[in-house]
Amino acid sequence: MVNQKQGFIERHGLWSDAQKAAAEALVAQIKQSGIRNVRVGWGDQHGIVRGKTVSAEHFIKCLKDGKDFQLVTAIFDTTNHPIVPPFGAENHLGIPEMIGLPDGVLVPDPTTFRVLPWVEDTGWCLSDAYFGNGAPCPLSTRQILREQVAKLESDGMGMLVGLEFEFYVFRMLDPKLSPADSGYPPAAPEVEMISHGYQYLTETRGDEIEDLLSYLQKNIDALGLPVETIEDEWGPGQIEVTFDPLPPLEAADAALLFRTAIKQLCRRKGYHASFMAKPKIANTFPSGWHMHQSLVDAETGANLFAADGEDTPLSKLGMAYLGGLLAHASGSALMSTPTINGYKRRAPNSFAPLKAAWAKENRGAMLRVIGQGGDPASRIENRVGEPTANPYLYIASQILSGRDGIARDIAPGDPVTAAYDEDRPDLPESLMAAIDGFAADDVIRTELGEKAHHYLVSLKKFEVARFLSEVTDWEHREYFEMY
Structure with missing residues (x-):
């Protein structure tokens, strides 16, 4: 220098x-x-x-x-x-x-x-x-991911992560900036939809918001983020953006920059972007964060999930990694779905998983396995995450879970066909249950270290305590007149 x-x-x-x-x-x-x-x-x-x-x-x-x-x-x-x-x-x-x-x-x-x-x-x-x-x-989550990447590299492996974000864009009507609205937290802004109805991947609906999509894409491209697709999703004003595969730390950095950029860009044009999993807005369909992932040889870059033959969708290593993700599904939920709201996107046949299960090309399962017979694009799609998740923790949770699966050669069991109905372990149904699962997972505790593990438990217990102390609209309707 x-x-x-x-x-x-x-x-x-x-x-x-x-x-x-x-x-x-x-x-x-x-x-x-x-x-x-x-x-x-x-x-x-x-x-x-x-x-x-x-x-x-x-x-x-x-x-x-x-x-x-x-x-x-x-x-x-x-x-x-x-x-x-x-x-x-x-x-x-x-x-x-x-x-x-x-x-x-x-x-x-x-x-x-x-x-x-x-x-x-x-x-x-x-x-x-x-x-x-x-x-x-030790509370810096980028450092937590860096440590997991280093452990993966010490095993002679790297990772590729494909980001797939769903989020909403609304037209801003009132940002609620009056002193009375500037609470702790402040009042949510008043918004309206930017399109009508549930029209998944409909060209006409996409064209209705083409000016907005082009504006977002132009700026995201200028940042050097590798956008693969940008399109209208299921709900009115719901958008999905996918990225080309990236190494884990680059992927997490890109996710962080992408979310803050989208919110700033939309606000400058009179819109409000929200990555909240299930906004309290009529006729909104929940948003998720689906994470595609595969391991690669650190020297050659070869996909280590690619199967040798047609009898299995993934290699032996890939199946053990899959088993690790399932074994730690409850423990890692706090890192993939860290908010109270995130668990409200989960419902039968909702495209959000309810059980710790895997399947081949089945979007109802927690883990969707894509590829077979040596396909170099073989990968696992984890569909459990919410769009607000800390990207460093979400990706770190996948690495540590998968590495444990490989180390212990954990069998993932048979694939499911009726993803919501089969007898498989339930995923945590609330942030409270996720905290319990996280606290009880000794592998996660060891991998994160006692300080970071205790800190995340404390952080989320505080959030839950604040939530439970709030009198909700439901309670007021349920009890105020009746009693």
Whole structure:
């Protein structure tokens, strides 16, 4: 680097050789391109981007010293309620570096840098969270995924992940910005549909919102995200976007950028985009996040799920990986479906799974196996996730579950045909049940580490407690007049 004095990043050895080279090139790019500001982002525990906007000159300094950042955000629920007393002895959750809530350091990953096409002269760069002593923050979910990827690589394998997001776009009528609506959390915006009816993959319906889809695609393409398809989904104003396969960390980074970009782009045009699984809007069909995945040979790139013959849909390794996903279906639900609302998309024949089961080309099963007889595109589609899931945790849950399946050669059992009716283990029906399953899974506890595991349990128990303390519309209708 051009700086003579050794900085925080170099002093603690926080970058790979590839990142060092990318940083050198990035300094030259920023100086030549006229970029004024850079958004230094961090994917928090909820998969929401937090961070700071800094001047281009200051960002160049950040490439040496990192950027000071308040890691108090790590103890927030989705509405910024601290899950523990911010200055109590218990706020550290077993992490001494967080006592008193001192600043942490966001270390930019220069390989993630993008120029935002919808913001004038502004760049965007993801970062990793560290403490002032150079230790990685154990609550940083990008680090959790990186550790799982490293374990997979130590086994001589890599992974490819295909993202498939469903979400809604509504026309904004009233953003609810009055003081009375600015609560904790604030009032939801008032919206209307952008199209009518349930018209799955109908060309005319898609054409009705072509201006919007083209606007979104143009900007997403400009970010360098590998969009494969963008189309109207089942519900009115529901959209599905799929991506070409990516390595796991790149896929998670892309998911994070994609969601925040979609919300910003829509808001600028008078729309409201929501990745909520089941909005409380009449005639909306639930949205899911289907994750396609396969393992590849780290040296050759060959698909390790491809079967040798016609008698099995996946290789022996692939079937054991499949068995691992099923064995940890209950334990990993907290990582794939982390909200109370996410469990409300599950119902018989709803395209959302109810049981820990697999099938060949069956969209009612949790795990849909695609490919047979040596097909190089052989893969597993996990249909259990919700679109709000933290992408680092969701992908990490697949790796650790699949690796355990391979290590113990777990048999997945027979495929199902009637996915909602057969006698297979039920998936958690609520976030409360998912917390119990997560807490009871010793493999997940060991893989994540005690601190991260305890933290995620605490985070979600706090969310559940807030939900249970709220008097709902259902309760008021049910009891207020009758009693």
